[in-house]
Amino acid sequence: MTEHPPAPEARPAPMRPQDFWQAVEPAEAAAPAPWTDRFPARLPDGRVLHLPIRPLAGTGNAIASLILNQASFAVEAALADALAERLAPFRPDIVAGLPTLGLPLARAVAERLGHARYAPFGTSRKFWYDEGLSVPLSSITSPDATRRLYLDPRLLPLVEGARVALVDDVISSGTSISAGLGLLARIGVTPVAVGCAMLQTERWRPGLAEAFAGPPEAVVGAFRSPLLARDGEGWREA
Template sequence: MTVPQHSTSAGAPAFDATTGYWQEIVGADALSVPLNPPYARGYPARLPDGRYLVLPLRGVPGDPERCVASLIANHAGLDVVDALAGFMAERARAFGAEMVVGLPTLGLAFAPMVARGLGFTRYVPFGYSRKYWYDERLAVPVRSLTTPDAGKLLYVDPNLAESLAGRRVLVVDDAVSTGQTMVSALELLARCGAEVAGIVVAMCQGERWRERLVDAQGAPIPVACAFESPRMRRVAGGWAPETA
């Protein structure tokens, strides 16, 4: 894979442009990056069927010694999104959910297909855009690793919120890393009177999310994913998974 290299600031590591990424799932014999660290610019994420999706590396804001693998679902090939959603639905089946909620923005690329894969005919989308009939009591602030600026609110349409009350809900998103976005979603679901059956994402990144994703009694909320990717640190020759 030959693509342009981008660097965001002087002295920062160069990373690839993402145009050629997320477009195909390949076997180990067709990988364009090393299977083992150190990684230079791409990380081979292993999928449940033994194939790989190569993810571009991206720097962590404010820390030139750390990077993470990136998945942008609405830039991905349709076959890739279909495959990941299939893995997500299969792994979430055991949660016994009665309703699916999709989180913006990139979780909405997966939520409809996960819902269909579980036998549902609809799902409930959360969003960042406020319609004039929305209720401010059904809005919570949200931040994330990739969008750290404060001030964004997560909304649910009041007409849809009623369908969540008293239901076991599966939450669908593209990834979980720090868990900040998911905590906001859990708060909004609590305001709707929903019970969280579990969470399913395409990518579980690192381990930092685990301490945040707990229920009111402090018990871990079930989380499933199509694949895992580590947070990484700079080493000789590139990047390697950071130790816990």
């Protein structure tokens, strides 16, 4: 009897760029590594959100990315549900959101936690703002060192002495979330938790460990995405 080698595993067809972040799929939709154009990020309930894989120029590595304001409303809702569930045990009094893409997520999370409002930080200085309630702000996608992060003085009573959950869309290098922590520190507040939709790789850990006085388990995400390494024509976890 002639033995035949097993047929190569069928790989999913490439996704069109506009189709990423549009659906949360069942757990079985995740293909095993090596991955070609998409990384299957696992939500806490096991479902999958496919993220585009973006090679890092000049390296043998890549990352999976999330652009929250390009996501479908259903995906936004699923991520807010997951993050609210992970923040609920910390019993925050107020959710503070970081610009830009952290603001709609923070608002949705606050609503799911039963709050009537949230505290948005901003980068646009109004004439009544106090420079003492601001810090420099940069991020991996917006490295402009001239930007500043502000808290409207009228919102100060919401966060002073409160149990604050600080929310952003993605924690990648940790610079944006560290700016938010620095601004809260100016008013004597250490958040009870830090949350985001995606914890991207592990690069953020050293900087955040310096900026955040809370325990490591108080930094939570709806899902994680690892650093990826080249594997033939595809990618796998580094």
